[in-house]
Amino acid sequence: MLTDLGIAFGRVAFIMLFVLNLGGLLTWVERKQSAIMQDRIGANRASVFGLRLWGLFHPVADAIKMLTKEDFIPARADRVLFNLAPVVSLFFALVAFAAIPFGDSLRVDGREIPLQAVNLNVGVLYIFAMLSLGVYGVMMAGWASANNYALLGGQRAAALMISAEIAIGASIMGVAMVYGSLNMMEIARGQGALLWGWLPAWGIVTQPLGFILFLTAGIASTKRVPFDFPEGESEIIGYFVEYSGMKFGMFMMADFVETVVIAGMTTALFLGGWQVPYLGPEGFVFPWGTMWSLSHLAVVALQILAFSLKVAFMCWFLMLIRWTLPRFRYDQAMRLGWLGLFPLSILNIVATGIVLLGLRA
Amino acid sequence: MGFDSRLTFRQRFYLVEVLAGLGITAAHFFRNLGGHIARTIFRSKRIRGAVTIQYPEERRPYSPRLRSLHRLVRREDGSPRCVACMMCETVCPARCIYIVAGELPNPDIEKVPVRFDIDVGKCVFCGFCVEACPEDAIRMDTGILEFSSYSRGGMVYTMDVLLSLEPAGPDGAPRSTVPKALWAKER
Numbered sequence: 001m002l003t004d005l006g007i008a009f010g011r012v013a014f015i016m017l018f019v020l021n022l023g024g025l026l027t028w029v030e031r032k033q034s035a036i037m038q039d040r041i042g043a044n045r046a047s048v049f050g051l052r053l054w055g056l057f058h059p060v061a062d063a064i065k066m067l068t069k070e071d072f073i074p075a076r077a078d079r080v081l082f083n084l085a086p087v088v089s090l091f092f093a094l095v096a097f098a099a100i101p102f103g104d105s106l107r108v109d110g111r112e113i114p115l116q117a118v119n120l121n122v123g124v125l126y127i128f129a130m131l132s133l134g135v136y137g138v139m140m141a142g143w144a145s146a147n148n149y150a151l152l153g154g155q156r157a158a159a160l161m162i163s164a165e166i167a168i169g170a171s172i173m174g175v176a177m178v179y180g181s182l183n184m185m186e187i188a189r190g191q192g193a194l195l196w197g198w199l200p201a202w203g204i205v206t207q208p209l210g211f212i213l214f215l216t217a218g219i220a221s222t223k224r225v226p227f228d229f230p231e232g233e234s235e236i237i238g239y240f241v242e243y244s245g246m247k248f249g250m251f252m253m254a255d256f257v258e259t260v261v262i263a264g265m266t267t268a269l270f271l272g273g274w275q276v277p278y279l280g281p282e283g284f285v286f287p288w289g290t291m292w293s294l295s296h297l298a299v300v301a302l303q304i305l306a307f308s309l310k311v312a313f314m315c316w317f318l319m320l321i322r323w324t325l326p327r328f329r330y331d332q333a334m335r336l337g338w339l340g341l342f343p344l345s346i347l348n349i350v351a352t353g354i355v356l357l358g359l360r361a
Numbered sequence: 362m363g364f365d366s367r368l369t370f371r372q373r374f375y376l377v378e379v380l381a382g383l384g385i386t387a388a389h390f391f392r393n394l395g396g397h398i399a400r401t402i403f404r405s406k407r408i409r410g411a412v413t414i415q416y417p418e419e420r421r422p423y424s425p426r427l428r429s430l431h432r433l434v435r436r437e438d439g440s441p442r443c444v445a446c447m448m449c450e451t452v453c454p455a456r457c458i459y460i461v462a463g464e465l466p467n468p469d470i471e472k473v474p475v476r477f478d479i480d481v482g483k484c485v486f487c488g489f490c491v492e493a494c495p496e497d498a499i500r501m502d503t504g505i506l507e508f509s510s511y512s513r514g515g516m517v518y519t520m521d522v523l524l525s526l527e528p529a530g531p532d533g534a535p536r537s538t539v540p541k542a543l544w545a546k547e548r
Binding site: 035037041320321323 | 379385386387415
């Protein structure tokens with residue numbers, strides 16, 4: 001009983017620390033990566049006892065700054081909703097990662113531990129629901145601030161979310177059809193199969209259109225450039241104008257955590273999750289017949305490493321997109337969502353269905 | 362005439378163009394990252410991963426024509442070359458120069474400044490005072506650019522301070538410093 005509790009706690013703690021640390025680290029990555037892309041050096045002045053570590057202390061300095069800043073609430077604001085909004089925003093971003101598997105089952109003393117915070121048989125729907133609920137925090141922030149600009153920002157966010165979430169849901173359907181499950185673990189396992197004996201059946205291979213649609217809609221749901229018109233921090237100001245201190249920090253954190261979640265979802269659904277090419281439960285089995293047998297623990301460690309590296313790569317790629325593309329105009333993003341992504345993802349479902357029917361016949 | 366703003370299908374399709382843009386930024390990223398890593402490993406100043414000059418530690422050479430903080434030129438015997446003719450005070454558009462003239466028994470010179478104050482806080486760095494001076498007694502070639510102060514009084518440079526400043530070196534780097542007492546001066 002106590003062991004079960006400990007194992008469950010450990011699984012949750014792993015995911016929680018993974019997401020929170022990666023989210024915090026992403027603030028550093030964002031500064032440094034954007035700087036390196038633009039031939040700059042980036043923030044490097046925060047130091048502890050003269051030790052700078054390429055600016056790695058800046059996230060800590062940011063946290064201290066935000067925690068010690070004045071926490072201002074506008075006089076006419078709805079105090080309850082105003083305080084609740086950042087919590088809602090961050091909470092749903094954090095819990096979304098729970099259904100993403102970071103490795104296959106770990107066998108210890110005859111006990112089978114799925115490497116996933118919760119093993120849900122509707123994992124895809126759960127993540128989808130949590131991502132959609134995140135927009136409530138944004139809308140609450142816009143409404144409770146008693147500020148017209150914040151309200152308009154909240155409305156822009158809601159409009160963007162609705163047009164993006166539909167495309168996310170519809171593009172995931174193709175993956176669910178190919179692997180025949182809504183369970184993230186089953187989908188990740190299904191991606192270990194080999195096509196024609198050599199090509200790993202990752203989602204990006206079986207669903208290339210779905211991958212592009214999901215990534216586009218996923219970036220839109222993180223509310224970051226090129227879809228950052230809900231905030232538009234440089235000029236049109238968005239839903240968090242009235243927020244200061246750590247409440248603002250929580251909104252910023254939610255953005256980074258959503259980036260991690262989208263990176264994790266892309267990894268789990270399209271990049272094979274924890275799969276390493278040709279790595280089976282007994283070790284590597286290459287298509288040309290070579291075999292390397294590995295112990296169970298080594299296999300699990302490789303899987304977790306592969307998952308982490310894939311998520312890190314996706315975070316890097318999302319940052320690359322964020323620092324390359326200019327912002328979409330509001331109407332352009334609406335048109336892209338409703339006239340581009342949505343019909344294409346329906347087309348993807350239909351095409352996937354026809355191909356699957358043809359393969360089964 | 363002009364630029365055809367109609368987009369081709371490939372450009373309107375967006376995805377190809379986006380990938381091309383991502384290729385450019387990713388190439389910059391990896392080239393600069395390689396530069397940073399090589400710089401750290403080989404400890405070489407010649408390899409650069411960024412165009413940044415980290416200002417207080419690194420400085421780019423200043424042009425010899427740069428107009429920086431003023432100084433008063435001295436004669437061989439160390440007395441100010443200024444003859445208090447008031448030309449600079451008259452020409453100054455910002456009226457930041459304040460001179461009080463005194464007499465000198467030497468018939469070749471006759472006049473000398475008793476006070477020569479420049480309020481750098483008002484100065485617009487036009488260089489008219491240097492142009493107007495018939496004796497080449499005021500110059501703006503110290504290379505000193507950092508003379509901020511916590512008070513307005515700290516921006517007023519008196520004659521003895523102005524006389525103590527040296528011209529900049531050949532690379533434009535200042536050879537004299539602003540007296541620290543001025544930084545926190547209250548008046």
